[in-house]
Amino acid sequence: MVKIIVLVKQVFQTADLKVDKASKTVVTQGVPRVISETDKNAVEEAIRLKEKHGGKISAVTMGPPEAKEALREALAMGADEAFLITDPHFEGSDAHATASVLAAAVTKILEYDLILCGAYSEDLYAFQVGPRLAEICNLPQITYAAKLTLEEHRVVAERDLENERQVVEAKLPCLVSVVREINEPRLPTLMAIMAASKKPMNTWSAADLNLEANELGFNGSLIEILRSAVSAGERRRIMLQGEPKDIAPKIVKTLVEEGVLKAA
Amino acid sequence: MSSAQEHGGVWVFSESPQITLELLAKGRKFADDLGTELVSIATGEADGQKHIQHGADKVLAISNPELNVFQVDTYTDAFENLITERKPDMLLIGATRNGLEFAPRLAERLKTGCVTEAARLELDAEKKVVLMDRITWGGNLTETHMSKVKPQIATVAKGLYAVIPADASRKGEVVKVEPKFKPSNTKIVETKPKTAKGVKLTDAAVIVSFGRGLRKKEDMPLVEQLASTIGGVVGCSRPIAEDLHWLPVDQYVGLSGQKVNPKLYLALGISGQIQHLTGIRNSRTIVAVNNDPKAPIFEYSDYNIVADLYQMIPAFIDAVKQLGKA
Numbered sequence: 001m002v003k004i005i006v007l008v009k010q011v012f013q014t015a016d017l018k019v020d021k022a023s024k025t026v027v028t029q030g031v032p033r034v035i036s037e038t039d040k041n042a043v044e045e046a047i048r049l050k051e052k053h054g055g056k057i058s059a060v061t062m063g064p065p066e067a068k069e070a071l072r073e074a075l076a077m078g079a080d081e082a083f084l085i086t087d088p089h090f091e092g093s094d095a096h097a098t099a100s101v102l103a104a105a106v107t108k109i110l111e112y113d114l115i116l117c118g119a120y121s122e123d124l125y126a127f128q129v130g131p132r133l134a135e136i137c138n139l140p141q142i143t144y145a146a147k148l149t150l151e152e153h154r155v156v157a158e159r160d161l162e163n164e165r166q167v168v169e170a171k172l173p174c175l176v177s178v179v180r181e182i183n184e185p186r187l188p189t190l191m192a193i194m195a196a197s198k199k200p201m202n203t204w205s206a207a208d209l210n211l212e213a214n215e216l217g218f219n220g221s222l223i224e225i226l227r228s229a230v231s232a233g234e235r236r237r238i239m240l241q242g243e244p245k246d247i248a249p250k251i252v253k254t255l256v257e258e259g260v261l262k263a264a
Numbered sequence: 265m266s267s268a269q270e271h272g273g274v275w276v277f278s279e280s281p282q283i284t285l286e287l288l289a290k291g292r293k294f295a296d297d298l299g300t301e302l303v304s305i306a307t308g309e310a311d312g313q314k315h316i317q318h319g320a321d322k323v324l325a326i327s328n329p330e331l332n333v334f335q336v337d338t339y340t341d342a343f344e345n346l347i348t349e350r351k352p353d354m355l356l357i358g359a360t361r362n363g364l365e366f367a368p369r370l371a372e373r374l375k376t377g378c379v380t381e382a383a384r385l386e387l388d389a390e391k392k393v394v395l396m397d398r399i400t401w402g403g404n405l406t407e408t409h410m411s412k413v414k415p416q417i418a419t420v421a422k423g424l425y426a427v428i429p430a431d432a433s434r435k436g437e438v439v440k441v442e443p444k445f446k447p448s449n450t451k452i453v454e455t456k457p458k459t460a461k462g463v464k465l466t467d468a469a470v471i472v473s474f475g476r477g478l479r480k481k482e483d484m485p486l487v488e489q490l491a492s493t494i495g496g497v498v499g500c501s502r503p504i505a506e507d508l509h510w511l512p513v514d515q516y517v518g519l520s521g522q523k524v525n526p527k528l529y530l531a532l533g534i535s536g537q538i539q540h541l542t543g544i545r546n547s548r549t550i551v552a553v554n555n556d557p558k559a560p561i562f563e564y565s566d567y568n569i570v571a572d573l574y575q576m577i578p579a580f581i582d583a584v585k586q587l588g589k590a
Contacts (some may be wrong), residue, residue: 228400
């Protein structure tokens with residue numbers, strides 16, 4: 001029996017995001033919200049562990065009320081219960097403020113052997129919430145797991161590093177973050193989607209977690225965002241027209257002259 | 265929270281020797297502008313004298329063999345100990361995978377902010393704080409961040425700063441330190457080298473990358489032939505590796521994949537999602553080939569060729585060979 005908390009984040013489908021150049025903001029209207037890819041791998045891995053060892057999976061998300069959709073998806077995939085941690089005061093949370101809220105939530109859930117999450121979120125790629133949460137909860141952390149096995153009271157994971165796979169073991173309870181190579185997340189069946197609506201869905205606010213206003217959102221953050229600007233790649237955009245056999249010698253010559261290409 | 269006056273010194277650390285030297289270059293500039301010292305932390309086999317030759321004023325050399333190999337918990341303890349004692353103003357950490365898990369854990373221990381993979385670091389001369397740009401929202405926005413607390417911590421990717429040439433006459437001090445730490449609660453059982461074939465994308469001067477414009481896996485030799493003709497390394501877009509599995513995931517370029525900085529980046533049949541563009545933004549020259557004149561890649565490329573890559577690649581190979589003969 002293994003008790004797993006899996007953390008999921010709902011993100012906008014990043015491929016569909018566009019920038020409004022006038023207002024310098026990201027246009028999110030009409031863009032689908034999905035579970036961040038690596039978090040989906042974390043849910044899948046939790047289910048596989050449960051299938052092998054038995055146990056219970058609690059899916060947790062912090063986000064706006066819409067994030068309930070992400071939890072429904074996790075339930076449809078196979079999680080047993082879900083916790084939506086939502087409060088208007090969370091607006092503007094940085095990685096520290098987010099990890100603090102999640103720490104309060106997992107502490108309230110109480111019993112767990114393993115916390116699973118994606119190594120990064122698809123929208124921010126900060127790689128921070130997992131390690132910060134592990135620090136607050138005083139847990140060992142194993143990051144970038146591409147393979148995970150559970151043995152009596154301990155986990156063994158293969159960390160996917162730049163040049164090597166590092167096999168690491170830790171005692172439970174422990175936090176493990178996963179990368180996409182670890183598995184192929186399942187698509188829930190229609191039956192599973194229907195059944196998911198009957199599974200427990202809990203909603204907790206800041207007050208439910210006994211969190212004070214000064215710990216939350218902008219006030220509770222250690223990073224201040226001063227400004228944001230549209231990422232602009234300044235490129236020359238020189239159009240070369242004609243038949244490939246005519247363009248090729250020209251572009252090759254240009255690139256050699258620029259010093260970026262050597263003749264064969 | 266401590267006041268800014270108590271803190272001084274620019275610290276750099278990476279378990280990667282190359283990134284350490286790059287961070288020393290950036291750190292040198294900050295230390296000069298702030299009138300403070302540049303300190304590197306040397307662990308394991310790191311060569312403290314080399315750090316001094318490349319810009320460090322002081323090297324804190326950790327010689328405890330238990331800290332030879334990076335482990336996030338022992339390093340967090342050790343760095344917390346050093347930082348609490350010496351109170352640096354800022355700490356730049358190499359954004360390796362280990363660095364990326366270390367920086368936020370250490371920052372949380374110290375209850376300070378941390379900026380992941382700062383794309384640009386700049387001093388605000390008046391406030392004496394470092395402004396840290398990071399690319400967010402799937403590559404769409406660049407946000408400027410500031411830490412409310414010190415030390416200010418940022419991770420920095422490889423290849424952003426040019427190393428200061430070694431100067432054997434530079435003077436500096438190597439200080440042996442013995443920070444306190446608890447034994448690790450994780451155990452490294454084994455390390456298995458990855459079976460990497462060829463040069464790594466992040467080190468490549470020329471990258472020939474392809475996307476969904478290539479119709480089938482069997483056509484990959486076409487791309488490989490071009491790459492070998494011009495001494496390049498083959499890369500790809502995310503769907504090729506993650507959805508189609510034609511190439512290992514280490515070989516896709518993008519925000520979530522490899523962030524590259526070649527002299528020449530050839531994008532063949534890549535439409536140009538922001539995800540991909542963010543990975544190639546540090547390339548010197550980008551050439552895009554796509555048969556769709558409306559492909560977004562053409563907005564972010566230096567030379568745009570509207571053509572079928574199946575015709576363009578052989579023509580390109582011919583042209584390079586002709587040039588070699590001339």
